[in-house]
Amino acid sequence: MSNASVRAASSGPAPVFAALGDRTRLALLAKLSDGRLRSITALSADVRLTRQAVTKHLHVLRAAGLVSSVRIGRESRFTYRDGPIAQARAYLDTVAAQWDDALSRLRTLVEG
Amino acid sequence: MSNASVRAASSGPAPVFAALGDRTRLALLAKLSDGRLRSITALSADVRLTRQAVTKHLHVLRAAGLVSSVRIGRESRFTYRDGPIAQARAYLDTVAAQWDDALSRLRTLVEG
DNA sequence: TCAAAATGCAACCTGATAGTTGCATATGTG
DNA sequence: CACATATGCAACTATCAGGTTGCATTTTGA
Numbered sequence: 001m002s003n004a005s006v007r008a009a010s011s012g013p014a015p016v017f018a019a020l021g022d023r024t025r026l027a028l029l030a031k032l033s034d035g036r037l038r039s040i041t042a043l044s045a046d047v048r049l050t051r052q053a054v055t056k057h058l059h060v061l062r063a064a065g066l067v068s069s070v071r072i073g074r075e076s077r078f079t080y081r082d083g084p085i086a087q088a089r090a091y092l093d094t095v096a097a098q099w100d101d102a103l104s105r106l107r108t109l110v111e112g
Numbered sequence: 113m114s115n116a117s118v119r120a121a122s123s124g125p126a127p128v129f130a131a132l133g134d135r136t137r138l139a140l141l142a143k144l145s146d147g148r149l150r151s152i153t154a155l156s157a158d159v160r161l162t163r164q165a166v167t168k169h170l171h172v173l174r175a176a177g178l179v180s181s182v183r184i185g186r187e188s189r190f191t192y193r194d195g196p197i198a199q200a201r202a203y204l205d206t207v208a209a210q211w212d213d214a215l216s217r218l219r220t221l222v223e224g
Numbered sequence: 225t226c227a228a229a230a231t232g233c234a235a236c237c238t239g240a241t242a243g244t245t246g247c248a249t250a251t252g253t254g
Numbered sequence: 255c256a257c258a259t260a261t262g263c264a265a266c267t268a269t270c271a272g273g274t275t276g277c278a279t280t281t282t283g284a
Contacts, residue, residue: 011135018133022272023126033207035214041230053273055231060271074230074281082211085204092201095145099194102147134242153260165243167261172241186251186260 013091016084019064024049025057029080032067037077125203128196131176136161137169141192144179149189 019025028043044054058078061067065084069076131137140155156166170190173179177196181188 012138014133014135014138016133017129017138021126021128021130021133023124024272026124026126026129030207030210033210033214035211035218039230049272050274051231052233052275056272071231076231080211082208085208085211089201089204089208092197092204095142096194096197096201098142098145099147099192099197102145106147136242151260161242162244163261164245164263168242183261188261 013088016064016066016088019060019066019084020088022057022060024054025061028054028057029061029066032078032080035080037070037079039075039077041075043078125200128176128178128200131172131178131196132200134169134172136166137173140166140169141173141178144190144192147192149182149191151187151189153187155190 020029024047027047031043032038040051040055040058043058044051047054058067058069062069062078065081067078068081069078071077132141136159139159143155144150152163152167152170155170156163159166170179170181174181174190177193179190180193181190183189
């Protein structure tokens with residue numbers, strides 16, 4: 001188990017949501033979710049930010065376990081990791097489920 | 113359509129995720145997702161923070177459209193709103209779907 | 225070897241966040 | 255009315271986040 005995974009698991013879903021709470025990072029993640037590995041310059045291509053800014057965002061994503069990176073020659077390629085997104089989805093599902101239960105209880109109360 | 117909803121729709125899911133990216137706010141939202149209305153003091157009860165700190169978090173949640181509030185007498189009651197959570201779930205679903213597609217394409221490529 | 229490419233690292237600036245304290249205001253109740 | 259309760263608002267501090275610039279390091283390839 002990696003360090004990032006341990007931290008993510010021990011501190012709950014909040015850090016994952018925090019990592020998702022930025023336009024740029026969402027865009028990076030959307031690109032990477034096709035499973036391909038991309039270098040930092042490739043990911044910085046059509047973004048209006050500096051390469052270093054993109055690098056920082058990628059490090060945030062990596063700290064949250066949403067991506068991982070490997071060094072290949074002179075470039076480091078980033079790739080999508082599915083785990084945290086699955087966790088986040090599961091969490092939102094529980095919240096939505098409790099809400100749905102509340103709704104149906106209310107409906108029963110009104111109708112019955 | 114409310115102002116918060118408009119802003120959330122025009123700026124994408126990032127602000128919603130940002131609002132979710134905090135332990136305290138997640139806890140508040142988890143409580144409220146049972147559909148009941150709660151006053152600020154009620155929500156500040158078992159939290160180790162000041163009432164004002166909780167108030168600020170509630171305002172962040174309200175700005176993201178995740179909760180709404182009504183003034184009843186001397187207290188203002190907060191309640192859960194389902195819309196943004198549904199949007200967030202939908203967004204994560206698209207990301208996960210693209211990832212699944214990438215996986216199955218890879219599988220086909222390897223097997224075929 | 226030498227130049228270009230890709231990245232890493234550090235300093236720095238600016239604005240936002242999280243939290244506090246203090247006080248003012250509104251409201252329910254004896 | 256007087257008092258307790260609930261909230262609102264403002265000021266203030268400290269830390270973090272996003273972004274930039276500048277420079278050092280590693281790697282590729284002619």
